Amino acid sequence: MAEMEKTTDRRSFLRDGARVAGAIAFAGSAGFVAGRRGRGDDLVWQLDPDKCTACGNCATHCVLDMSAVKCVNCFDMCGYCDICTGYFEAGYSVTDTAAENQMCPTGAVVRKFIEEKTGQRFYEYTIDRPLCIGCGKCVKGCALMNGSMYLQVEHDRCLNCNECTIATACPTQAFYRIPAEQKEILKRGGARAMESRGHKMLREAGDDEAERQEANQLMARAETQLAWRAEQDRREGNRAQG
Ligand code: SF4
Numbered sequence: 001m002a003e004m005e006k007t008t009d010r011r012s013f014l015r016d017g018a019r020v021a022g023a024i025a026f027a028g029s030a031g032f033v034a035g036r037r038g039r040g041d042d043l044v045w046q047l048d049p050d051k052c053t054a055c056g057n058c059a060t061h062c063v064l065d066m067s068a069v070k071c072v073n074c075f076d077m078c079g080y081c082d083i084c085t086g087y088f089e090a091g092y093s094v095t096d097t098a099a100e101n102q103m104c105p106t107g108a109v110v111r112k113f114i115e116e117k118t119g120q121r122f123y124e125y126t127i128d129r130p131l132c133i134g135c136g137k138c139v140k141g142c143a144l145m146n147g148s149m150y151l152q153v154e155h156d157r158c159l160n161c162n163e164c165t166i167a168t169a170c171p172t173q174a175f176y177r178i179p180a181e182q183k184e185i186l187k188r189g190g191a192r193a194m195e196s197r198g199h200k201m202l203r204e205a206g207d208d209e210a211e212r213q214e215a216n217q218l219m220a221r222a223e224t225q226l227a228w229r230a231e232q233d234r235r236e237g238n239r240a241q242g
């Protein structure tokens with residue numbers, strides 16, 4: 001998944017010369033659910049990043065010693081910022097990768113130079129997921145800018161407990177049971193950006209069948225997400241009306 005994050009997005013970034021490009025780290029690969037506990041479940045726990053306030057409970061309330069919740073960076077929303085508020089600790093001394101300047105307590109956010117354009121430097125931020133403890137510090141920091149970093153349950157580690165102890169502790173009721181094949185919950189803005197990128201790719205694909213397929217996959221993924229959100233909006237609207 002991390003590989004798809006890097007290769008897809010850097011290519012798009014460089015091809016478009018645009019600052020908004022790419023796909024979420026939890027790309028829909030078969031490996032995403034390959035490690036599930038084989039109980040034949042068709043529902044899995046996932047959290048809605050639009051509801052999450054990065055309160056810290058995801059790091060401390062999972063039954064696993066190291067939480068199954070990890071950070072992802074959605075490239076469709078990322079600004080590839082030089083001064084990344086999800087990467088640099090408030091009060092950093094210089095914009096370098098020294099540990100004391102980093103927000104992440106485990107050094108899990110990886111900063112890589114991409115290019116310089118019209119005097120601005122752009123960097124790609126990826127998550128070294130085995131290092132991530134799901135503390136949400138980068139998520140809070142990134143929320144000050146584009147909000148492209150957020151938390152998701154990693155299904156190849158999650159035990160898919162009947163009662164997720166984080167869901168019980170979550171102050172914003174951000175946890176849902178979703179279809180296993182859906183895997184992820186994108187931010188609403190990320191799903192819309194992904195849909196637009198898919199349309200753009202398709203327009204530019206010409207006869208390139210691989211590009212057309214990739215574009216169609218992106219649009220289908222975005223469509224699944226937007227349909228899920230529409231259904232949640234409908235249910236929550238119904239509940240509000242009593
Ligand atoms: S959630 Fe915490 S541990 Fe994970 S990348 Fe962000 S700051 Fe680092």
Ligand code: SF4
Pocket residue numbers: 045061062063064067068069153157158159160161163164165166167
């Ligand atoms: S379902 Fe269990 S293993 Fe998965 S995130 Fe919740 S508490 Fe952790």
Ligand code: SF4
Pocket residue numbers: 047051052053054055056057058059136151166169170171172173174175
């Ligand atoms: S418990 Fe809820 S609000 Fe807190 S970090 Fe997890 S999903 Fe976000």
